[in-house]
Amino acid sequence: MAVTDEAIEKIKGMIVSGALRPGDRLPKESELAADLGLSRNSLREAVRALSLIRILDVRQGDGTYVTSLDPQLLLEALSFVVDFHRDDTVLEFLAVRRILEPAATAMAALRISEQQLDALTAQLDKLGDAPSVEDLVACDLEFHRGIVQSSGNSVLCSLLDGLSGPTTRARIWRGLTQEDAVARTLREHRAILGALRDRDAEAARSWSTVHIASVEQWLRSTL
Amino acid sequence: MAVTDEAIEKIKGMIVSGALRPGDRLPKESELAADLGLSRNSLREAVRALSLIRILDVRQGDGTYVTSLDPQLLLEALSFVVDFHRDDTVLEFLAVRRILEPAATAMAALRISEQQLDALTAQLDKLGDAPSVEDLVACDLEFHRGIVQSSGNSVLCSLLDGLSGPTTRARIWRGLTQEDAVARTLREHRAILGALRDRDAEAARSWSTVHIASVEQWLRSTL
DNA sequence: ATGACCTGATACGTCGGAGGTCTTGAGCGA
DNA sequence: TCGCTCAAGACCTCCGACGTATCAGGTCAT
Numbered sequence: 001m002a003v004t005d006e007a008i009e010k011i012k013g014m015i016v017s018g019a020l021r022p023g024d025r026l027p028k029e030s031e032l033a034a035d036l037g038l039s040r041n042s043l044r045e046a047v048r049a050l051s052l053i054r055i056l057d058v059r060q061g062d063g064t065y066v067t068s069l070d071p072q073l074l075l076e077a078l079s080f081v082v083d084f085h086r087d088d089t090v091l092e093f094l095a096v097r098r099i100l101e102p103a104a105t106a107m108a109a110l111r112i113s114e115q116q117l118d119a120l121t122a123q124l125d126k127l128g129d130a131p132s133v134e135d136l137v138a139c140d141l142e143f144h145r146g147i148v149q150s151s152g153n154s155v156l157c158s159l160l161d162g163l164s165g166p167t168t169r170a171r172i173w174r175g176l177t178q179e180d181a182v183a184r185t186l187r188e189h190r191a192i193l194g195a196l197r198d199r200d201a202e203a204a205r206s207w208s209t210v211h212i213a214s215v216e217q218w219l220r221s222t223l
Numbered sequence: 224m225a226v227t228d229e230a231i232e233k234i235k236g237m238i239v240s241g242a243l244r245p246g247d248r249l250p251k252e253s254e255l256a257a258d259l260g261l262s263r264n265s266l267r268e269a270v271r272a273l274s275l276i277r278i279l280d281v282r283q284g285d286g287t288y289v290t291s292l293d294p295q296l297l298l299e300a301l302s303f304v305v306d307f308h309r310d311d312t313v314l315e316f317l318a319v320r321r322i323l324e325p326a327a328t329a330m331a332a333l334r335i336s337e338q339q340l341d342a343l344t345a346q347l348d349k350l351g352d353a354p355s356v357e358d359l360v361a362c363d364l365e366f367h368r369g370i371v372q373s374s375g376n377s378v379l380c381s382l383l384d385g386l387s388g389p390t391t392r393a394r395i396w397r398g399l400t401q402e403d404a405v406a407r408t409l410r411e412h413r414a415i416l417g418a419l420r421d422r423d424a425e426a427a428r429s430w431s432t433v434h435i436a437s438v439e440q441w442l443r444s445t446l
Numbered sequence: 447a448t449g450a451c452c453t454g455a456t457a458c459g460t461c462g463g464a465g466g467t468c469t470t471g472a473g474c475g476a
Numbered sequence: 477t478c479g480c481t482c483a484a485g486a487c488c489t490c491c492g493a494c495g496t497a498t499c500a501g502g503t504c505a506t
Binding site for chain 2: 456457458459
């Protein structure tokens, strides 16, 4: 195994074992390199790799620190990976989202606060009746993010955030080519919000499923 | 932005745009570094980072290639990230798994082949009535993996694979401390398999939920 | 003619050192 | 006390050199 890979494993080990805790500062490059028995150049490769997936936070002029290791932060790296997937796997991502999002919406129905409900309502109202497709999709992302956050599960939230990225393009494409897509989306958002207000988890789940399934169905018929 | 980060973005761009396709070979380090306008050392940091998350495959003496970019391969990197999470987020991972796995099991009920069913049966038979906890957990992972693979969604499969890692330790712990855990797990596995044989998606889903919920409930009461 | 073996070219792996840039905090003056 | 200056510390980038692994092509014995 290459010395750089060893260094990655050793640093990972130090964190997992608890020798390095979130927020801790690592020894400076030259010292750490000496400790691990490799050159500064090779160590930098290891640090850079761990930095890309948000394990380490490197600050020029200051030092290198262990990140908070929050699920939210670490799963952000997921979206980077997801970006590489080609269109032929979008359907599989969408299928996973179709499983997760209705469940998250149902969970949110039992936990969401009145303030959150009001905020979501205001958001929909602000958009108006005939928004541009770009505005709609942006609002769509925000709307679903707000709901999923109310599910109270940060792992679930981050995961859906990462998965939503690749389907965004598809939704824009749909909005541009399918006439009633905009009106339909607005209608379904209102329905989901209504179910949340009623604290009706099953209705919220169903509307969420319908919402995603319509995108899925359109995409399947188009590809 | 640092030159290395720029290089990461540029290489990513080349792949996403299609200029580099899966399996393609990159120019050699010195040339690519010159093309992107940075030193070989800095470029190597970028390549190493992309290599960690399985975007690039570096072969000494040969060259650097774009991987297949299969969801399975790319989501392997997820388990690396998940390893860093501490026990206090295990419950959130488990909650997500509780959503995904029953759905995957239900999907599998409609698609699983007779050969797969026989293989799963053989696997359970081989384990016997009183396996060691380690064997049981290993078999448990294999059992669920086999089922999820039959769901036909590779993204779902890889995701669950990544999420199952952190809960493994918890399950071992449980097996060691809760008396009837082993027998209960064996019983539930048989039940899931039976539902799959009957092509009863709803029964499969329910048994799967019960199976995971029992771990979740125990964990919640213990922490 | 065929196979194993050797060898050179090629490309990645590692290293040490030299400047450069940014952040931080101590020290100084108003 | 507040704000500014500046030097130390740490990361950033680069260069050049050498080590090591792989592959292709040629050589030689069978």
